[in-house]
Amino acid sequence: MVDNSAFDDIPGTTVFTASRSREGFQLNQFCMSLMKEENRTRFKKDERAYLDEWKLTEAQKLAVLKRDYNEMIANGGNIYFLAKIFATDGKSFQEAASTMTGMSVEDYAQMMLNGGRSPDGVRSIKEGR
């Protein structure tokens, strides 16, 4: 039996496995629909109505409406699919990534300019390294 428990020991990281892919199938396919301009227009006009056309769970819909990317990922979203949402919003990958870290957009951008987040201390929860 495959054992993915080691992934849970990496802090602040969700690995998009086949089972998460199943869980997030509708959410991620909804994101794909935003690759068409006509769908982006319809989504922006009435987000809730557009989301209701998809078989998403209520938690997934609310996470999209709140633009809570960590919550979308916790409900099976994958970042490359979710990228279609923030592209529709006219936001960059860096802005979107910063919202998942608890840092302000400016602080996150500065951290990247300073060389990014060091892996030291965020390799393993159990080993604290």
Place this chain on the structure above:
Amino acid sequence: MARITSGVSTSHVPAIGAAIDLGKTESEYWAPLFKGYEWSKQWIKNEKPDVIVLVYNDHASAFSLEMIPTFAIGCGDEFEICDEGFGPRPVPVVKGHPELAAHLAQSLILDEFDMTVINEMKVDHGLTVPLSLMFGQPDAWPVKVVPIAVNVVQYPPPTGNRCFNLGKALRRAIENFDEDLNVQVWGTGGMSHQLQGERAGLINPVFDNGFLDKMVNDPAALAAIPHLEYLIEAGSEGIELVMWLIMRGAMGDKVNELHRFYHVPASNTAVGHLIIEPTN
């Protein structure tokens, strides 16, 4: 006969494409990055490759979750540019080499690498950003491209070792093609980066520079890196680096390093770039 003349690896960060398309390459933020590619652009003008076998990954653009091919080869006449959510990049359509692609698909499958054959697909920044970095903004790309798409979106991607061996098979297949062609193999993606969760923004220059060294001198060591190590050391999206090993496998045992560049950051990502050529 066709011959492999060199290998190029580079990151394919979407923001680099946006910087080129929006004319920001001279800005304070972007100028140091593009400086690292100046030598490469001059070099490739002189090299004049006929075809690039371009290893990249699709980012939920051509492939949704309906089907997830581990290795796919583009056999079409041409590949249009896809709309990733903000309109297609304003770059030329990518012309394929269907005869070489068909030969490679058949050779690789009979060599026990079960490629998915793609006759029609659009290509995203994973393929077009490397072309822009190396060729700038021409009216038409000066080469034909055989795309090889690797799944690195849904876990697990193929192992580094599998990619390395696919590269070796690719070399056998290319060198067995009758037409007189200069072929480059490109491996794209990476280096360390994580785009999701509280650990987003992870950059590991020690891992990355060790990887660059071993791409030249000890690729077998890289082929042995397990997925968990990529996830921990290079970030959840740094696992794209397995694609570089397809390029490296195609270069043979010994290579000359022609050019190397490493830069942090491009958006959320550590950019690595290497040009090597086979010595034999």
